[in-house]
Amino acid sequence: MIQWDDFEVGNHRLRCPACGRGDRDKTLGLTIEADGKGVAHCFRCSFTESYRPDWGTRRQMPAAPRIKAVVTQKHETLSDYGRDLWSACKPLSGVAAAYLKARRCVIPPVDGDLRFHSALKHPTGYTGPVLVGLITDAVTREPMSLHRTWIQADGRKADVEPPRLLLGGHRKQGGVIRLWPDEAVTTGLGIAEGIETALSLAWAYAPAWSCIDAGNLAAFPVLPGIEVLTIGADNDAAGTAAAQECAARWADAEREVYVTRQAQNDLNDILKEAA
Structure with missing residues (x-):
C-alpha cells in the first residue's frame, strides 16, 4: 500500500510496491491533485492504486494480466542503422563533457567507444543530447549494438522514461563498451556495470x-594478456553476485583480481556525495 499522506501535491516517482527491485527502481508514477485525490501506475507491471480522501480508505486495483513480448533478435552484429548512427556521433564535448564532469567522471580518451549525439529522438518523442556507447564483443571486438543515455549538462539524466536504451533486436550478451581502446589495455583492466561507474573507477x-x-x-571472459582485473562492483544483490x-x-585462471566495496550503491555515488 502507498502512504498517500507522505506526498505533497504534484507528480512523484517511486518504487513500485508490486514489482520494485530496490529504492532506485522508480517505475511507479504517482500524482496528487490539489483536492487530495491521487492515482499511481507502474509503467512496468501495470500495478494501479488510487486514493480519495472522502472514501476514508484506499482502493487498490490488481494489475491486469500482461503478455510478455517476445523480442526476436534480428542482428548478430551492428545493423546498418546502428553503423550510420555511430558514424553521426562526435567526440565528447559540450553537454556530454559537462554531464560527465558534473558526475565527477573521468573523461575517456577520444579513441574509446563513447561518443556524443547532440539531438537524438527518444521513443517518447523527446529529442535531446545523448551519450552513445558502441557495444563490441569482448573477445572478437565485433560491433554488436549501441547503448544510448539521454542526458543534461547538470549531471542528471533527461526526464524521459527510460533514459537509457539499447538498440532493439541487437545482441547484448558478451558485449562491452571499450571506454579505453584495446591499445591502452596492457597488463591490467578495470570493469564495472554502468558507464558512469566505470568512469568513476578510472x-x-x-x-x-x-x-x-x-x-x-x-x-x-578471461582475456589473454591481462594479468590484473579490478571490478567496480555495485552494492546490490545482483552486483555483488556478478x-x-x-x-x-x-x-581460477590464476589472474590477480580486486573487487571494490562501498556503502553506497556504486562508485559514482561516492564521488557525487564527496563533491
Whole structure:
C-alpha cells in the first residue's frame, strides 16, 4: 500500500510496491491533485492504486494480466542503422563533457567507444543530447549494438522514461563498451556495470570498460594478456553476485583480481556525495 499522506501535491516517482527491485527502481508514477485525490501506475507491471480522501480508505486495483513480448533478435552484429548512427556521433564535448564532469567522471580518451549525439529522438518523442556507447564483443571486438543515455549538462539524466536504451533486436550478451581502446589495455583492466561507474573507477584503475549490466559482468571472459582485473562492483544483490562470479573465474585462471566495496550503491555515488 502507498502512504498517500507522505506526498505533497504534484507528480512523484517511486518504487513500485508490486514489482520494485530496490529504492532506485522508480517505475511507479504517482500524482496528487490539489483536492487530495491521487492515482499511481507502474509503467512496468501495470500495478494501479488510487486514493480519495472522502472514501476514508484506499482502493487498490490488481494489475491486469500482461503478455510478455517476445523480442526476436534480428542482428548478430551492428545493423546498418546502428553503423550510420555511430558514424553521426562526435567526440565528447559540450553537454556530454559537462554531464560527465558534473558526475565527477573521468573523461575517456577520444579513441574509446563513447561518443556524443547532440539531438537524438527518444521513443517518447523527446529529442535531446545523448551519450552513445558502441557495444563490441569482448573477445572478437565485433560491433554488436549501441547503448544510448539521454542526458543534461547538470549531471542528471533527461526526464524521459527510460533514459537509457539499447538498440532493439541487437545482441547484448558478451558485449562491452571499450571506454579505453584495446591499445591502452596492457597488463591490467578495470570493469564495472554502468558507464558512469566505470568512469568513476578510472580515477584509480584505468583503462576501464563498461559491461553494461550485471549479467554481462558476471560472464566477462578471461582475456589473454591481462594479468590484473579490478571490478567496480555495485552494492546490490545482483552486483555483488556478478562480481563474485567474475572474480572466481579470473582467480581460477590464476589472474590477480580486486573487487571494490562501498556503502553506497556504486562508485559514482561516492564521488557525487564527496563533491
